[in-house]
Amino acid sequence: MDITETLKTLSACYGPSGCETGIREKIAELAAPYADRIYTDVMGNLIAVKSPSAKDDSIAPADFPRLMFAAHMDSVGLMVTYIEESGLLRFGAVGVPDLASLKAAAVRFENGTSGTVGWDADAKEPSADSMFIDIGAKSRKEAEERVRCGDIAVYDAPARALGRDRIAGPYMDNRAGVAAQLLAMELLKAPKYECFFVFTAQEEVGHRGAKPAVFGIDPQYAVVCDTTYSDDIPGSKHVGTAVLGGGAAVKVMDKSVICHPEMVSALKAVAGKKKIPCQTDIIQKGGTDGSDMRKNASGVWTGGVSIATRCIHSPQEVCSISDIEAAGRLMAAFAETKPGF
Numbered sequence: 628m629d630i631t632e633t634l635k636t637l638s639a640c641y642g643p644s645g646c647e648t649g650i651r652e653k654i655a656e657l658a659a660p661y662a663d664r665i666y667t668d669v670m671g672n673l674i675a676v677k678s679p680s681a682k683d684d685s686i687a688p689a690d691f692p693r694l695m696f697a698a699h700m701d702s703v704g705l706m707v708t709y710i711e712e713s714g715l716l717r718f719g720a721v722g723v724p725d726l727a728s729l730k731a732a733a734v735r736f737e738n739g740t741s742g743t744v745g746w747d748a749d750a751k752e753p754s755a756d757s758m759f760i761d762i763g764a765k766s767r768k769e770a771e772e773r774v775r776c777g778d779i780a781v782y783d784a785p786a787r788a789l790g791r792d793r794i795a796g797p798y799m800d801n802r803a804g805v806a807a808q809l810l811a812m813e814l815l816k817a818p819k820y821e822c823f824f825v826f827t828a829q830e831e832v833g834h835r836g837a838k839p840a841v842f843g844i845d846p847q848y849a850v851v852c853d854t855t856y857s858d859d860i861p862g863s864k865h866v867g868t869a870v871l872g873g874g875a876a877v878k879v880m881d882k883s884v885i886c887h888p889e890m891v892s893a894l895k896a897v898a899g900k901k902k903i904p905c906q907t908d909i910i911q912k913g914g915t916d917g918s919d920m921r922k923n924a925s926g927v928w929t930g931g932v933s934i935a936t937r938c939i940h941s942p943q944e945v946c947s948i949s950d951i952e953a954a955g956r957l958m959a960a961f962a963e964t965k966p967g968f
């Protein structure tokens with residue numbers, strides 16, 4: 628799989644929280660060659676299964692423990708709440724977009740309508756209620772021909788290669804994780820678990836897709852794959868640990884989850900054995916689907932494989948292709964290793 632090309636394809640898809648149809652259809656198409664079966668649940672999570680029993684009728688799926696991977700496919704967005712007489716659109720945030728980077732950002736709606744974000748003349752600091760989207764309409768009536776209240780705009784920028792190993796784009800969070808999971812599916816040849824690769828919905832608004840997904844799958848083991856804040860920019864206070872190019876970042880904790888220590892050790896051991904570059908992911912902020920997976924039923928052995936990213940939730944998130952590749956390889960290698968606990 629060409630990771631850069633996959634990210635360009637995924638970044639061109641529309642998929643803010645709750646409106647994931649566009650991105651889901653594309654992922655289903657990309658995952659189909661590597662999956663034994665694919666289905667979508669009521670929340671809109673896409674679930675691709677790779678089963679040890681798929682090619683051997685003498686094996687029952689129940690003979691294997693269930694391992695759930697989760698990478699969220701949704702993105703942050705801007706939901707239209709009011710259309711001014713002038714045709715300018717007021718909006719509320721879906722998830723937590725980086726408001727400081729929104730000034731003059733290019734955005735687009737699902738129907739292709741383009742817009743630009745502007746700030747009110749008297750705005751002192753960035754806040755959603757002092758910004759507007761300009762779609763070029765001269766009046767409310769003209770704007771309503773293209774956009775309605777409840778429609779969601781997303782950043783409108785392509786993913787671009789930066790040098791040989793870096794890529795910038797509006798939705799590395801979490802199309803980078805989606806690409807890593809697709810790579811893991813491609814690489815995984817002999818699963819030791821009944822593997823569920825879940826591309827979750829509505830993570831950016833509080834992991835709302837992961838919770839029903841993990842309830843339905845009821846796994847014994849789980850691995851979340853998401854971006855994480857990098858700790859390698861000028862002025863970093865070193866309250867995090869992962870850096871761009873440092874390899875797959877094995878999650879220890881974020882603000883929503885403390886991973887099971889045995890999962891942390893097992894992922895690092897597999898990385899060491901397979902010579903996959905890896906580092907540690909500790910962050911003090913942010914949350915992931917891992918929190919709902921960890922707490923499901925009477926508890927799940929949960930770990931995480933993260934991808935260090937700069938400028939998270941801005942229109943130009945930056946990450947490293949080699950880190951994404953390492954994350955995909957690590958997830959595949961983990962699924963091919965029998966659980967020792």
Ligand SMILES: [Zn+2]
Nearest residue numbers: 800801853854
């Ligand atoms: Zn994310």
